[in-house]
């Protein structure tokens with residue numbers, strides 16, 4: 206019955222590979238009609254005229270929705286209405302980004318809707334779009350004062366006085382999440398009740414925002430999202446199609462299905478913003494950091510102020526008395542960015558960890574040694590101790606496994622035949638966050654349990670991990686436990702984001718199981734001749750579907766207990782919140798990445814031939830899915846380092862490569878040896894399970910480690926991602 210820490214195969218694995226797992230748009234709903242989105246051809250301006258007559262007359266067309274006839278957001282004063290700042294389609298004539306939705310054609314078949322969409326005529330008064338952050342720097346805005354803490358110490362003075370300094374500018378482009386499953390779903394009304402089957406990372410939030418939009422009570426909305434084929438942040442909030450499902454199905458009085466095309470996915474949800482970083486580091490001769498000056502500027506949109514200010518890695522990564530950071534944002538005529546795996550941190554750490562490598566070369570010091578010299582024993586910003594921090598052990602383990610001590614630091618000194626070999630390293634980190642979450646357990650008199658919480662499973666294996674936590678905590682066989690998620694009829698869970706699901710929902714499941722054990726013991730003790738009489742919950746153990754005194758003795762079969770008491774089932778529900786004790790500690794997960802690249806000196810092609818990553822993220826619930834998380838994160842980091850970029854044609858404000866043929870995510874042929882290891886931490890502060898997040902952690906540090914390895918291989922410091930061959934020849 207001890208499942209925590211042991212490998213468990215995915216409970217939904219067979220359903221997924223046999224096609225039984227149904228993704229949002231795959232649900233079969235009777236009488237469904239198909240919506241196809243028409244998008245703008247300009248990036249900025251107004252719609253001056255629309256002619257939908259030809260589309261309406263086309264075969265199979267039921268309705269063409271535009272801003273003239275679509276349901277507009279309810280001006281609701283309801284107390285339970287959530288504020289919604291996000292972009293909504295068909296709410297006016299203003300165009301604020303290229304490929305903005307301007308109409309939805311609803312028809313009997315997908316093909317008829319797509320055909321008629323091409324017949325919608327739109328006239329615009331176009332204005333010149335501005336999408337190039339570098340051309341708009343004079344308009345860069347500082348975040349609010351609350352988001353702009355004053356510098357620590359006196360960075361300008363300390364930098365000027367530092368005997369060793371480096372200064373560098375880095376950039377990375379806009380990137381798109383590109384999950385396999387396109388965004389989409391099905392909406393239908395039953396009277397005044399709306400159901401949306403959606404691709405979602407947070408069904409309860411979608412429900413609240415849909416209720417607010419349509420001016421109906423929250424209880425009148427159900428959102429269902431049982432399987433999600435990847436999201437990486439792109440479904441953290443309902444994208445505009447989600448509201449279109451409600452609008453279109455209301456307009457035609459039938460269920461409507463809408464799915465983004467792959468092209469529409471480049472404007473239908475946000476993106477990792479463009480970043481430009483300016484960094485200056487100052488150190489003494491022994492490599493001890495004296496000053497960090499970190500600045501970045503990113504793009505946002507005209508419809509929403511977006512900035513990734515939630516993590517300040519320059520302040521917290523290394524022990525340094527003098528730190529300045531500033532996070533500027535530029536309005537552009539692009540869709541609003543959106544959190545994309547390890548948002549903020551993977552970007553900041555690309556710049557910081559590249560700069561640390563440059564500093565190591567300036568100091569003629571080993572890059573790993575430089576990290577150890579500046580190791581933060583306590584949180585440099587607050588002085589709080591870490592609840593746990595096994596980063597030093599990660600460095601040691603990964604360096605040993607990699608063979609780092611055999612590295613000749615001289616660039617271009619290592620070869621494999623005609624290929625240049627480079628070894629680079631970097632550090633990763635991610636906050637160990639936890640949110641309020643509620644879970645329910647229904648234990649039945651047939652000895653099975655249904656555990657529920659309205660989280661989602663975008664791929665990390667949440668179905669499996671929650672099943673094993675519940676089985677472990679209840680002392681039941683995992684095959685008797687079913688975990689349900691992705692339905693607003695289940696108790697509220699936070700978004701599946703921030704890598705906080707296992708800490709948050711896992712704690713709720715664990716807490717509910719504890720509460721249920723207490724209820725069961727009390728029930729058993731009402732039996733006059735119970736062998737458990739007088740024992741408190743600490744003195745008994747739950748195993749094999751029974752409860753018995755610790756250390757042996759006669760037990761009570763739980764299913765039998767319920768049947769004896771004529772209780773078909775017993776229920777409990779528990780809400781967990783982050784333990785108050787966390788306030789006295791800094792809580793973060795860490796990792797070390799060591800990477801080997803081989804570079805073809807003639808073509809400039811880079812192959813990542815070996816990745817050794819060690820991460821420390823508390824206690825590992827399920828090594829199988831955990832390693833999958835870290836390996837996937839490494840792959841995404843390699844994509845960010847070498848190939849991923851959304852190119853914008855700034856003349857037209859248009860995404861130039863909105864297809865998987867032109868936007869290059871790593872494929873199997875790009876991936877060679879990846880080895881992920883965990884240094885488990887026994888953290889009794891973060892939460893009772895000792896769990897930190899890992900889904901984003903594994904990606905952080907990879908882009909810098911690749912860039913550092915490329916420098917070692919070639920002697921060329923590439924400060925602009927991705928590192929494409931043209932930059933190396």
Ligand code: MOS
Nearest residue numbers: 438545546702703
């Ligand atoms: Mo993640 S970017 O918080 O889904």
